[in-house]
Amino acid sequence: MDDTPADDILEATYHALCKHGYADLTLQQIAAESERSKSSIHYHYDSKDELFVAFLDFLYERRASQLASVDGDTPRERLASLLDALLSFEETAADGEFQTAMLEVAAQAPYDDAIRRRIAEFDQYLFETVREIIEDGVETGEFDTDLEPAVAADLLTTTVRGAHTRRVAVDHPTDRLHETMDQFVEDHLVAAGAVEEVRG
Incomplete structure (x- = not known):
């Protein structure tokens, strides 16, 4: 078609x-x-x-x-796949140019209501996607039951947003952050019993 x-x-x-x-x-x-x-x-x-x-x-x-x-049979796997998708970039000139242009667009948000609304809507969608995965993990016992899903989701969403800006603004690679976020999930989100199961 x-x-x-x-x-x-x-x-x-x-x-x-x-x-x-x-x-x-x-x-x-x-x-x-x-x-x-x-x-x-x-x-x-x-x-x-x-x-x-x-x-x-x-x-x-x-x-x-x-x-x-995003793939994954468990909340933990889905969160890992989601973070992988969010922190993966095509190492091409066109992708770099597009990311730079989108940073220009984001800079217009304080002055343009329509652009601000669209960016806010996607930001909320991203936050809710992460929060729902974490909530599922808490309910199944895969993530720590003491977690506040909204707080954890806000931290991860803000970090991803910052990583995109930093990569475009100063050409900072996301590889190390990707590893750090994976470790953060293991250390602070995954329930102790789930960690032991994987290690065992």
Whole structure:
């Protein structure tokens, strides 16, 4: 099935964003990445801002779908898979350019209500996904029953967000953080009995 004009425009927005960043992005540059004319883009979206809000929705829906399909038969395995997905980056120029552009977008959030709402919605989705996994682990006894799932989820979500920013801003690798977070889960989330079972 062929992509709809809107899908084509949103894919073109992705490629244009990688090349030009957010601040300097124009509808003409987006049109150049697709088979649509600038007037065709205007037919679907009244402005760059409206298009970009639609792009964020498109992007976050795709990301949410990826995170919803993380593997794992137990809460512990699902959390490990989720953290792996969140802290894995493609080591390509295009991915680096896209991550940089998205950091530009995030910087607009304090000044743009629509962008702030979209980022807040995805942040809440990520938090709830982590919290639900931890709650499941507490209920099954795999995670420490004294845990406050919301507190642990907030810490992990904030750390992941910070890792993304640090990687883009100062090119800091996430490998060590990945190992540290895995160790944090083992030391502070996993119930003592579950740790002993694995070691045994």
